[in-house]
Amino acid sequence: xxxxxxxxxxxxxxxxxxxxxxxxxxxxxxxxxxxxxxxxxxxxxxxxxxxxxxxxxxxxxxxxxxxxxxxxxxxxxxxxxxxxxxxxxxxxxxxxxxxxxxxxxxxxxxxxxxxxxxxxxxxxxxxxxxxxxxxxxxxxxxxxxxxxxxxxxxxxxxxxxxxxxxxxxxxxxxxxxxxxxxxxxxxxxxxxxxxxxxxxxxxxxxxxxxxxxxxxxxxxxxxxxxxxxxxxxxxxxxxxxxxxxxxxxxxxxxxxxxxxxxxxxxxxxxxxxxxxxxxxxxxxxxxxxxxxxxxxxxxxxxxxxxxxxxxxxxxxxxxxxxxxxxxxxxxxxxxxxxxxxxxxxxxxxxxxxxxxxxxxxxxxxxxxxxxxxxxxxxxxxxxxxxxxxxxxxxxxxxxxxxxxxxxxxxxxxxxxxxxxxxxxxxxxxxxxxxxxxxxxxxxxxxxxxxxxxxxxxxxxxxxxxxxxxxxxxxxxxxxxxxxxxxxxxxxxxxxxxxxxxxxxxxxxxxxxxxxxxxxxxxxxxxxxxxxxxxxxxxxxxxxxxxxxxxxxxxxxxxxxxxxxxxxxxxxxxxxxxxxxxxxxxxxxxxxxxxxxxxxxxxxxxxxxxxxxxxxxxxxxxxxxxxxxxxxxxxxxxxxxxxxxxxxxxxxxxxxxxxxxxxxxxxxxxxxxxxxxxxxxxxxxxxxxxxxxxxxxxxxxxxxxxxxxxxxxxxxxxxxxxxxxxxxxxxxxxxxxxxxxxxxxxxxxxxxxxxxxxxxxxxxxxxxxxxxxxxxxxx
Numbered sequence: 001x002x003x004x005x006x007x008x009x010x011x012x013x014x015x016x017x018x019x020x021x022x023x024x025x026x027x028x029x030x031x032x033x034x035x036x037x038x039x040x041x042x043x044x045x046x047x048x049x050x051x052x053x054x055x056x057x058x059x060x061x062x063x064x065x066x067x068x069x070x071x072x073x074x075x076x077x078x079x080x081x082x083x084x085x086x087x088x089x090x091x092x093x094x095x096x097x098x099x100x101x102x103x104x105x106x107x108x109x110x111x112x113x114x115x116x117x118x119x120x121x122x123x124x125x126x127x128x129x130x131x132x133x134x135x136x137x138x139x140x141x142x143x144x145x146x147x148x149x150x151x152x153x154x155x156x157x158x159x160x161x162x163x164x165x166x167x168x169x170x171x172x173x174x175x176x177x178x179x180x181x182x183x184x185x186x187x188x189x190x191x192x193x194x195x196x197x198x199x200x201x202x203x204x205x206x207x208x209x210x211x212x213x214x215x216x217x218x219x220x221x222x223x224x225x226x227x228x229x230x231x232x233x234x235x236x237x238x239x240x241x242x243x244x245x246x247x248x249x250x251x252x253x254x255x256x257x258x259x260x261x262x263x264x265x266x267x268x269x270x271x272x273x274x275x276x277x278x279x280x281x282x283x284x285x286x287x288x289x290x291x292x293x294x295x296x297x298x299x300x301x302x303x304x305x306x307x308x309x310x311x312x313x314x315x316x317x318x319x320x321x322x323x324x325x326x327x328x329x330x331x332x333x334x335x336x337x338x339x340x341x342x343x344x345x346x347x348x349x350x351x352x353x354x355x356x357x358x359x360x361x362x363x364x365x366x367x368x369x370x371x372x373x374x375x376x377x378x379x380x381x382x383x384x385x386x387x388x389x390x391x392x393x394x395x396x397x398x399x400x401x402x403x404x405x406x407x408x409x410x411x412x413x414x415x416x417x418x419x420x421x422x423x424x425x426x427x428x429x430x431x432x433x434x435x436x437x438x439x440x441x442x443x444x445x446x447x448x449x450x451x452x453x454x455x456x457x458x459x460x461x462x463x464x465x466x467x468x469x470x471x472x473x474x475x476x477x478x479x480x481x482x483x484x485x486x487x488x489x490x491x492x493x494x495x496x497x498x499x500x501x502x503x504x505x506x507x508x509x510x511x512x513x514x515x516x517x518x519x520x521x522x523x524x525x526x527x528x529x530x531x532x533x534x535x536x537x538x539x540x541x542x543x544x545x546x547x548x549x550x551x552x553x554x555x556x557x558x559x560x561x562x563x564x565x566x567x568x569x570x571x572x573x574x575x576x577x578x579x580x581x582x583x584x585x586x587x588x589x590x591x592x593x594x595x596x597x598x599x600x601x602x603x604x605x606x607x608x609x610x611x612x613x614x615x616x617x618x619x620x621x622x623x624x625x626x627x628x629x630x631x632x633x634x635x636x637x638x639x640x641x642x643x644x645x646x647x648x649x650x651x652x653x654x655x656x657x658x659x660x661x662x663x664x665x666x667x668x669x670x671x672x673x674x675x676x677x678x679x680x681x682x683x684x685x686x687x688x689x690x691x692x693x694x695x696x697x698x699x700x701x702x703x704x705x706x707x708x709x710x711x712x713x714x715x716x717x718x719x720x721x722x723x724x725x726x727x728x729x730x731x732x733x734x735x736x737x738x739x740x741x742x743x744x745x746x747x748x749x750x751x752x753x754x755x756x757x758x759x760x761x762x763x764x765x766x767x768x769x770x771x772x773x774x775x776x777x778x
Contacts, residue, residue: 065182120159153165163185344398371439446459530751535746587626603663631660637665725743
């Protein structure tokens, strides 16, 4: 029953609200229509006043015309009147703007003076008393009856257009003299009054006559009217609200009505929801009350639960306090991380630049110096011992420098193995000698070796120094010049310091120019591949050639590979250049095989960056497929420190599975491990020329060579000796079991055209015979 009562009440309320809402909406819609009517009436009033004002302003010129006519007496020469009158009428016409159609002076009723003449030819010389139109005759009689100005119109003129005419009969000495008149073009008058520019439809008629402007039917329906009076002539202007305004009012009313209905629906839904919620709550309260009455023990349990909840809440408060403390600690850590290096806990680049900027803004009395340095050959530490050991060395470097207690404003790590030290103070305390002493103190921090995995390793820094204000006045310039000085130290072998000099910047720019030129060298055809033959002494013939990259600069001639190969690696060009060399060498070797029908292997150097590429195996396959060279005729050379990496193992195995030979270049000059040599798919090792040079003078070099050859044979690896320049060196190598030789003793590196001659040349006279110590082994 309660449900039905609620539904009945809800229905009654709904219908009441709908009735009230519709009543309000009708009032609102009525107010909108009244506003439209008000706007329409305002538009009508504005238009009628504008029309009245424009017409009155032009008809006021009749007074000037009347005064001009009366200014001449009977004795005034007629020739003078005929001369002055056109000029006067022209002046009067120009002052009227664009509304007046003509001005007429008609002595004795004859239109003798008309301006302008153009367009009014039909009225010139016209006798108004003889006008055949009854309407004009009535007007003439009306004008003669009194001496006032009368306004007529709209009137169809002889010229063909419709006008509003002001005319007056002029009397002199009590006698009729003639007429003066001003005609206003009706179309121009309405246009200048801006009639019809509004949105509301408008019509104009003379009282009792059909509309001469707009639709006459407008006056038959509901409309707003206003009179415009010209003397004894009366016009009625009518207007009705525009359809657009009425539609807009209806649309606004519909929008408000829809919003009201939507609000009513929301209210009813809210009411239903509240009612249902109240009923649900009531039933819940009843059920809960019964439960409380049935069991006091349950009430005690609830109280215990509440107490337990209170304890948990207190624990949560404690956790929140701990969380707030942790947040504050995190903010402090983030602030610290923003300006500190996480590995060494010294300042970072951002902090250094900020402090350097603050120092440089200290005034002319301040002097400063930037010591920028990195660690020589630090990359080999990471390559051979791993990045963790490299990081430990960097931490120890910072500790050693701090232990020297330099009078430095800041020590910062820029990243990798790059560090910067900022020295600052009064100019008299920051002379060149003071900066030099600080740099030498940094060098002393590296006098003791670093111990890694039980091995003592000596490390040295290359330090570049730039001073303020001598070398620059801003952070960027000082850091750039300190960096230039540091690289100059590196070019000199590292392990010391240099102050920036202007000549260094010139050399740096030359390096930049060479780098820009190198980017286009391959397209320009400046890169060339030369070849150095490799000799098998046992077979007494050339068995292979090594491809060697050369750069024939357009203006500087041949540039040493020691100069441009590191530059190509630095500019990320080495991969593209290396791929080009690989294709050139494979193609050239294939052509030699086809021409001379001899077995020939080509050896191509592979850079670190190329070996690390994921696509290196596919690129080698593509080069072999494009040139037709058999995989076994290609040997890829990799340096010892580059090859002995676990991450390179799978790549090397894939290359071997192709059938490509793998050789280790400069063997014995880096950190080698026999276990690596056993695990890696190497086919040949190349004895470095460092050992070969000592054959004639150093017993240890000879012992090292023999040991390497013996070890290689035990691993079933081929051995090739590089840099062989004398017969003595070649004989020792043969006697020690090394038959594969490469060096100036047999052949220098040569252009492709010279290789063909080397293949056909006899070399048996240059090969030392085993067991002959006399030197005459031919």
